[in-house]
Amino acid sequence: MNTADLGLPVDVPSTALFTDQYEFTMLQAAMKSGTAERRSVFEVFTRRLPEGRRYGVVAGTGRVLDAVENFRFDPDVLAFLRERKIVDEETLDWLADYRFSGDIWGYPEGEVYFPGSPIMRVEGTFAECVLLETVILSILNHDSAIAAAASRMSSAAGERPIIEMGARRTHELAAVAASRAAYLGGFTSTSDLAAGFRYGIPTVGTSAHAFTLLHDRERDAFRAQVKSMGRGTTLLVDTYDVAEAVRTAVEVAGPELGAVRIDSGDLLLVAHRVRQQLDELGATDTRIIVTSDLDEYAIASLAAAPVDAYGVGTQLVTGSGHPTCSMVYKLVARAESADPTAPLVPVAKKSSGGKTSIGGRKWAARRLDEYGAAEAEVIGTGPVPDALADRQLLVELVKGGDVVARESLDVVRDRHTAARANLPLSATQLSRGEPVIPTEYVNGRSGGLTGS
Structure with a gap:
């Protein structure tokens, strides 16, 4: 738990029993x-x-x-x-x-x-x-596996940013280490606040499908989020009908809407349709963020799509099929x-x-x-x-x-x-x-x- 960059004192427990x-x-x-x-x-x-x-x-x-x-x-x-x-x-x-x-x-x-x-x-x-054998190996094997996966994903993404969002897919402490390794490997931010606190990694996050489902209408959910977070927020548009959600999102936030997030479906096809719709509605600067079980291969397949950023969770924190370096x-x-x-x-x-x-x-x-x-x-x-x-x-x-x-x-x-x-x-x-x-x-x- 290195907080030297932040100047924050942390009472770190003994690591002596992290061993065989x-x-x-x-x-x-x-x-x-x-x-x-x-x-x-x-x-x-x-x-x-x-x-x-x-x-x-x-x-x-x-x-x-x-x-x-x-x-x-x-x-x-x-x-x-x-x-x-x-x-x-x-x-x-x-x-x-x-x-x-x-x-x-x-x-x-x-x-x-x-x-x-x-x-x-x-x-x-x-x-x-x-x-020191076990504790050294447990750290290096885990973190190096995550960093290698992150490096491949960030390379596939090119200049497009990638958000680490795998905390709910692994152990709570491993999630913090994974976020650190992902940032090292080229990711630009994390959804995990503990990682942001301990390592100074930029953090991001807006809302999940539950927030939309909480409200009587999707429009009400969008209004509440924009009122709380401003027009530059990211609205999740695939809870119901994507096209209708995009239209509603621009009506609520205006062309200043920061971004929309797509979390399901044929991402390549949907991203093209959403980009066309946003442009027709005058929201030409609104970005498109895609999530949904992405890995380096899926990211590479979206290289020609009008996608502005990616969010990766499960595949990142599991090393994209290789959770250890042996x-x-x-x-x-x-x-x-x-x-x-x-x-x-x-x-x-x-x-x-x-x-x-x-x-x-x-x-x-x-x-x-x-x-x-x-x-x-x-x-x-x-x-x-x-x-x-x-x-x-x-x-x-x-x-x-x-x-x-x-x-x-x-x-x-x-x-x-x-x-x-x-x-x-x-x-x-x-x-x-x-x-x-x-x-x-x-x-x-x-x-x-x-x-x-």
Whole structure:
């Protein structure tokens, strides 16, 4: 709940129990084996993009930083762990003083990513890093999925604004996070007031069908709304007969009517008819807003329609068919002992079944072609090749436990717009395809491949 942009103090509860039980049982066992204090490196990445997607969007980083800051074990949390016998007293004593004191690096929020991209790297002792796995993944997987869907939708919409209106289609807290991710991905406003309050996102909203049905006549409903909100309001015109409603709306509000909203029917056909009718009635500046279970494909199909704005709900907050990014949080390196000066040893899961990973603390860079467009995501261990030194993607987010890279949501939003524009043109195609650029794994010393 980052309210830094608004300067609003908010009492944020502990995030320490937004986790899985095995994080605690691993901690206890590691403490008993003497390995808990070994310096460790964990990385967040995904092995593949959702089927058919060309790129991913890093979202939720700001919320992760808030969650890490508020990962505290207050008396009530400790009492719960004690009552359930989750861990023993020695571990509880250690948790009572928990404060993450390590470092976190990551792709800047709003940046795009590809299979294998180390979008976040968490470094510290095994004990303090392992506890953060679940909360980090839950935030990044959710927010990045929503942002990717939003990015595709805003790209399909072009210059036309899109309103996020999915609060009633998901969990109330997920709705706020989804609104933030949607704004990052290119949406222009939200219907969710909690999102507006917490993140400063512009909010909009007028009326639903219930308001029209409340009144004896549609005309009475329109009069009441115009009297309350002014002629520039948006009137919902598909409760009964659309043509009659449009005529009534202009009679009530005059040609200064701000907009009409259409929420059902063949939107392409109805939008053309409504535009013609509005123009004939002299309401040439009245805008047309369409809603009704839109996704990026429906938005693209309306590109030639006289539509001025879109409202998207269900498909946005469910990731347009891909509600998670399948990101994982894996240990990729650890020290040989608890000695702070002990060297790091690369480690990696090597089991079959498509879940192998590549060990070692990684860097990432994006190679550009002769025209300045991205042509490859390059990931490696060891020294960074000179040719990629100024194209590195990871930035420092937390240093010694302190957040050092908090950003406003508008900065993050602008970054995504720039990052998407830097991709090949095929990135915005809605047809299914492979990632728009390949991922290359190299050893920084030799330039040779180390995995795929």
